[in-house]
Amino acid sequence: MNQPPVIAIDGPTASxxxxVAMHVA
Structure with missing residues (x-):
């Protein structure tokens, strides 16, 4: 459950x- 926060930080990049952000997490 520590991945959602990471994605939130990469919000603009998550576009x-x-x-990728999820894999990096």
Whole structure:
């Protein structure tokens, strides 16, 4: 459950790299 916060930080990037942000987390 620590991944959602990371995605929130990458909000702007999550636009196209949301999946990548999740893998990096």
């Amino acid at each position: 196209g790299k949301g999946t």
